[in-house]
Amino acid sequence: MTTTTTPVFATGLEGVIACATRLSDVDGINGKLVFAGFNAVDLAEQKTIEEVWFLLHNGHLPDAGELAAFKAKVELLGRPSTKEIRLMKSLRAGEPLSAFRSILSAIASNRGYKPWLNRDVAEVEHELLSLSALAPAIVEVIHTGRTPVKKPANSGYAERYLWGVLGHKPDDAARQAVETYLILTMDHGLNASTFAGRVCASTGADVGAAITAAVGTLSGPLHGGAPGPVLDMLDAIGTPEAAKGWVAAQLAGKRRIMGFGHRVYRTEDPRARTLRKVSERQNGPRIALALAVEKEVLAALDAHQQKKAGEGKSIRALRVNVEFWTAVALEHAGIPRQLYSSTFCTSRIIGWSEHIREQLKDNKLFRPLSHYSGPSVSDLS
Ligand SMILES: CC(C)(COP(=O)(O)OP(=O)(O)OC[C@H]1O[C@@H](n2cnc3c(N)ncnc32)[C@H](O)[C@@H]1OP(=O)(O)O)[C@@H](O)C(=O)NCCC(=O)NCCS
The missing domain is CATH 1.10.580.10 (Citrate Synthase, domain 1)
Known part of the structure; x- marks a missing residue:
């Protein structure tokens, strides 16, 4: 007997389980x-x-x-x-x-x-x-x-x-x-x-x-490529006092803040927490600025999300991710x-x-389906 299931359409495969892993x-x-x-x-x-x-x-x-x-x-x-x-x-x-x-x-x-x-x-x-x-x-x-x-x-x-x-x-x-x-x-x-x-x-x-x-x-900054841009951002901000205004301008310009947000984490990324501790132990020249920027970004993202929620838009919690604190820890290590x-x-x-x-x-060829959103079929003649 042939069984059919209704395909699920999930942009970016969000929420889809595609394999088992130990x-x-x-x-x-x-x-x-x-x-x-x-x-x-x-x-x-x-x-x-x-x-x-x-x-x-x-x-x-x-x-x-x-x-x-x-x-x-x-x-x-x-x-x-x-x-x-x-x-x-x-x-x-x-x-x-x-x-x-x-x-x-x-x-x-x-x-x-x-x-x-x-x-x-x-x-x-x-x-x-x-x-x-x-x-x-x-x-x-x-x-x-x-x-x-x-x-x-x-x-x-x-x-x-x-x-x-x-x-x-x-x-x-x-x-x-x-x-x-x-x-x-x-x-x-x-x-x-x-x-x-x-x-x-x-x-x-x-x-x-x-x-x-x-x-x-x-090679794209959305996965694994954010730590370098995080340091560029810290360079651009320069001092803890400048963080608030810089972050506000980024959000007003609808630009993403590198090192924040995650597809899966809705709370603090545990790797970020550990690398923050590592960075604090290293106590290098970036630490005060990084802590101040993290605080300002979190507050600004929260306010931004609340505003969106007030406009009836869907929102997600945006927290610091591993790449923000990776940048600081690796820089302090001399990389x-x-x-x-x-x-x-x-x-x-x-x-x-x-x-x-x-x-x-346990191989099974990955072959998802796509939803056709092109024009309806026309007769060539
Ligand atoms: C990591 C990332 C791609 C995950 O995104 P996602 O969960 O798939 O969410 P989306 O890209 O669909 O974004 C959802 C909303 O949150 C906003 N958002 C997500 N991350 C944001 C960030 N870092 N700064 C500002 N806004 C952000 C998006 O603009 C979007 O808003 P909209 O609905 O008004 O368009 C995203 O958070 C991001 O771009 N972060 C910055 C890059 C980064 O740090 N990458 C390393 C990840 S470990």
Whole structure:
């Protein structure tokens, strides 16, 4: 018997559940984020990237032996070959996120990664892990134009990333701040980039193509691209006293304030709260301005939304999101703003890879419907 269901029309697929995942759960009403059964904020404050990566990869936290073996594997896979370093150098010109996308795609192609359908799953999973492990070295070559400096074999993923960007061993506070950020942003349900990666993988495509599709979505400021513009905004505001007037002018001009609003969170983004604490601990030169701007923006957005509600328009709660406090924490750690989106890639590539693994283990081609809104059919004659 054929069953038919009435299609649901949801612009932007808002409110639609498109796949199941064991990786993360975003509770937008209560402002909670869970990674594989653990509170993501607790993990970010108490664990290393490799521990959380192992958790997403295997479904449980590692014991000491498992962690040592996983760390060593990621470190080894994170060393590009001489030929790959040459390739990275040849493609590093231009905007860093675009360079990251091109390099990743070129490496996967040079390694001969093939469509995953009908292939040995373990082999495809190894390709995913290999690409993810390479991310810090890719960012380092994009930033410096040089062969990655040799780091101690026991350095962690976050330390290697920051070392590559700063050009020296990072101090513990900066490493810790960046590690917290990288863990918090490792995965986040079916966000735009993860969805793009899963859609691409659902066709049986090679994993290089699927990850490249995910990276492509980050070039817009609505997903992952806001931290750089947040710093531009702080620069433009300049002083805490100027915040109120600046924000009012933006809203009057119907412009969006970067680092605020979220598709899923209706309360404070828990990642923003943690990174605010990180930024306060760093106590860098931006902190007073950032706190003042956050306060003014929240008050102005609230007033703006109340006014809209009074006019009978539908509204949603607009709170600070992860990208506002990412900007401050990463700047205080010494990372230049043009690298923020590619830094995000070094964390989210782990989530993308794990989602792609899930996709290929229980694959169903993504193929939603569209509602035809064109003219009615005319006779050609
Ligand atoms: C993230 C974002 C795209 C989520 O949007 P969404 O939940 O899909 O909501 P919409 O884009 O449909 O916007 C809904 C309304 O809220 C307003 N709005 C949303 N975010 C806003 C912001 N940051 N500043 C001002 N107004 C905002 C929109 O203008 C829109 O108003 P309208 O109904 O009068 O047109 C949106 O909040 C945004 O653009 N934020 C700024 C960019 C940013 O920080 N990105 C990083 C996200 S982690």
